[in-house]
Amino acid sequence: MQHIHKKINSELNPNVSVDCVIFGFDLEQLTVLLIDRGEISSAFGPRMALPGNLIYDNENLDMAANRVLDELTGLNNIYLEQVGAFGDPDRIHKESDREWLKSIRAEPEARVITVAYFTLVPMQQYKPQASSFAKNADWVPVNEIKELAFDHFEILQAAKEKLKQKIKIQPIGFNLLPEKFTLSQLHRLYESILDKPLDKRNFRRKIQKLDILSSLREKQRGVPHKPSLLYEFNEEKYQELTQTGFDNFGF
Amino acid sequence: MQHIHKKINSELNPNVSVDCVIFGFDLEQLTVLLIDRGEISSAFGPRMALPGNLIYDNENLDMAANRVLDELTGLNNIYLEQVGAFGDPDRIHKESDREWLKSIRAEPEARVITVAYFTLVPMQQYKPQASSFAKNADWVPVNEIKELAFDHFEILQAAKEKLKQKIKIQPIGFNLLPEKFTLSQLHRLYESILDKPLDKRNFRRKIQKLDILSSLREKQRGVPHKPSLLYEFNEEKYQELTQTGFDNFGF
């Protein structure tokens, strides 16, 4: 059986997969793009799972992660970072898991190592693809996720932690925002990633001092309150900053 | 041929290996335990490599890393942390690499993903084992390593960086020191991990303020200068510290 499988999908490596924690930000809270595995699986375990797939023998890990992301969202050239490798021998044990894996052409008997990635996508640009995957894809607020299929909940926790650490060192949060954004939105973003409240004035002072934002002479429109000034992230100024050995945002 | 291999070592997974960056500290500088692959390989590429091996199908990744470490040093219950997964399709390309892999029963043709770990061992307790591996193992100062076999140099860089980040958040450096140590030794350790000089008085002030060291009423003996007081790491006090949401040593 292993043999048959290998012949049919000779390019797929049956032992290694990638899973992606695709983060988004709806301007209110941090969200993750999850796959709904449908009714069939729900009797045995959580329906929702991280998007992922086996890797091909002719691609490296980063390429595989980008492929999964592209197939699902149509986005490429996206911020992407490895979280780590996961895999117990008994990682896959539920009947429902086996069924599900068969349906995506994975090898249900084999022991699978999965390499997890997290990516940051600007939700505004997200266009669901027509793949069978994407039809069942949903953004779910991180805080509402209590369980996931396989070991995906564990992977999600690790990804959140990695993101939290990373944002203290690099301003990667801008990848989650539209090109033009307000300081309040940035503030909310940091609060939801760091999972703690930040004083408004202190936050603004700290961000402004970094001098990596360009203020636009443009205001929000159509909001039922005082409109905010819009800003954009200034890549060049950030480069200058890092060239001076900067690696700590102090949050 | 793949078939034969699988039969002989049916427990080995031919696609996944672990490599360990085993850090030590000789009280002067940070070192790494490397394997000398011998004359045979030296004509084609670097002789030195990270210790590693394929994983068995019935162990998880952490267990495999611990096994490699134990086989080599006889140490277990050692601080161990995953660095990440590495693996391009063309990761193994040199003739010498293939020969070497055959000699350790690995599958030279297969595409191999390797999961890298770093570990911190107290060099004082290190006793080389009688394995064929350990006979050719050597501690090499990190700064003197300019190249390694396969993609191990890249892995080493990633491990150093991870260690650097981690020590800013947790006081894991104590795993590299003997039970009793001096502040100067701790100082040197931090300097070699962070790879930059730290002011002596400021360093001592900062460390002491954390209040995670127990001062012993005991002095160094046999040194040709003013003997230093000895300290030990206080696990309980560190636990208290972390319970208050502490996660930043500010280096």
Next chain:
DNA sequence: TTGGATAGTGTAAAATTGACACAAAGCTAT
């Protein structure tokens, strides 16, 4: 025009950082 909602702003006290130099203690060689 009024009310509701969020944007935007400053200051003072406390804590932390960074820069800096010299006396004390033990060993060694004479």
Next chain:
DNA sequence: ATAGCTTTGTGTCAATTTTACACTATCCAA
């Protein structure tokens, strides 16, 4: 025993950073 070498151990001051905290301005909608 003494002189000299080496490393330990210590304090202060200025500059910077952090924290805590409250009111006015602006726009929309009713």
